[in-house]
Amino acid sequence: NAGVTQTPKFQVLKTGQSMTLQCAQDMNHNSMYWYRQDPGMGLRLIYYSASEGTTDKGEVPNGYNVSRLNKREFSLRLESAAPSQTSVYFCASSDQGPSNQPQHFGDGTRLSIL
Amino acid sequence: SQQGEEDPQALSIQEGENATMNCSYKTSINNLQWYRQNSGRGLVHLILIRSNEREKHSGRLRVTLDTSKKSSSLLITASRAADTASYFCATASFSGGYNKLIFGAGTRLAVHP
Numbered sequence: 001n002a003g004v005t006q007t008p009k010f011q012v013l014k015t016g017q018s019m020t021l022q023c024a025q026d027m028n029h030n031s032m033y034w035y036r037q038d039p040g041m042g043l044r045l046i047y048y049s050a051s052e053g054t055t056d057k058g059e060v061p062n063g064y065n066v067s068r069l070n071k072r073e074f075s076l077r078l079e080s081a082a083p084s085q086t087s088v089y090f091c092a093s094s095d096q097g098p099s100n101q102p103q104h105f106g107d108g109t110r111l112s113i114l
Numbered sequence: 115s116q117q118g119e120e121d122p123q124a125l126s127i128q129e130g131e132n133a134t135m136n137c138s139y140k141t142s143i144n145n146l147q148w149y150r151q152n153s154g155r156g157l158v159h160l161i162l163i164r165s166n167e168r169e170k171h172s173g174r175l176r177v178t179l180d181t182s183k184k185s186s187s188l189l190i191t192a193s194r195a196a197d198t199a200s201y202f203c204a205t206a207s208f209s210g211g212y213n214k215l216i217f218g219a220g221t222r223l224a225v226h227p
Contacts, residue, residue, distance in 0.1 A: 004156070035217075042202060042217030043157070090156055100145050100164060100206075103215060105156035 002026050006091050006106035013081045013113045021076040021109050023091030031094045032074035033058075033103065034066060036087040043090060049074055081113045120203055120221045128226050133190040135221040137203035138183075144207050146179055146186050147215065151200045160188075160201075193225045 007022045025032065030051045035043040045058030049068040063085060065077045074093075078085060088110050092103040121136045137146070145164045149157040163170045163179045163186065170177045176189040190197055200222050204215040 040219060042204075042219045043215075044217075045214075048214075092157075100162060102147055102159035102162055103157075104159070105149075107154075107156045 004091055004093055004104050004106035006089075006109050008109060009107070010110045011112070013078075013111065015081060015083060015113060017081050018077065018079050019081065020078075021089055021091075021111075022073070023075065023106060024073045025091075025093040025104070026072065027093060027104060028071070029093035029095050029104070030071070032068065033092045033094075034064075034074070034076045035090045035092065036060065036085075037090060037108070038087050046076065046089075078111075083113050085111065086113045087111060120201070120218045122221060123219070124222045124224075126224045126226065127193055129193060129195055131193055131225075133193050133197070133223055133225070135188045135201050135203075135223070137186045137188070137218055139186075139203075139205045140184065141205075142207075143181075143205040145205075146177075147204045147206060148175075148177060148186075148188050149202045149204060149217075151202065151220070153199070157202065162206075190223075193223075195225050195227050197223060198225045199223060 004025045033048045034046040037043050044060050047066040049055045052071045055066050067075050088108045090105050090108045092105045094103045095101045119138050147162045148160045151157045161172045161177050163177050174191045179186045200220040202217050202220045204217045207214050
């Protein structure tokens with residue numbers, strides 16, 4: 001049972017470089033999410049996709065773009081990385097429909113920007 | 115913006131003792147969820163309590179919800195060293211076609227053998 005798989009697990013970038021974080025889920029969930037986690041803070045929502053073909057901004061979308069490639073995959077792109085984007089990034093998925101559904105998380109991508 | 119705020123920020127106990135963590139929130143919710151995060155791993159869902167429920171049990175976990183006080187508590191009974199982790203509450207509402215979760219900053223629990 002893979003659940004939610006994120007790649008890569010670790011990445012170091014230089015300021016101004018770009019990269020894409022990949023996420024795939026095998027639970028046939030409709031909704032997918034990208035969060036960032038910073039020390040001493042809870043997770044903050046960057047972008048979400050309620051269903052295939054739709055994406056919307058969350059709480060902290062600036063500096064990021066997303067693509068819902070298909071029902072399984074949801075990628076997060078940093079076009080021009082900045083040190084403030086150093087964080088741990090988590091992808092999650094959930095069933096759409098009733099709100100009483102938990103989210104399932106990947107193990108995260110630890111991103112450092114120098 | 116963080117809605118759930120956990121208390122305490124950190125908790126250190128001995129194996130066998132009970133651990134209680136509290137969560138307060140500000141606005142109306144559909145449900146409240148508790149998650150655990152082991153070091154270097156993703157969050158794992160523990161338990162969900164709906165807004166019309168007052169108490170829920172799952173194994174050694176007991177969750178209460180008081181919507182009048184906008185607060186919840188997570189009790190772990192007979193703690194084990196393996197319970198060492200961070201615990202997060204998340205308030206849930208369904209809007210805009212998705213299940214929106216707002217997380218608190220978490221409680222770091224250390225259980226000593």
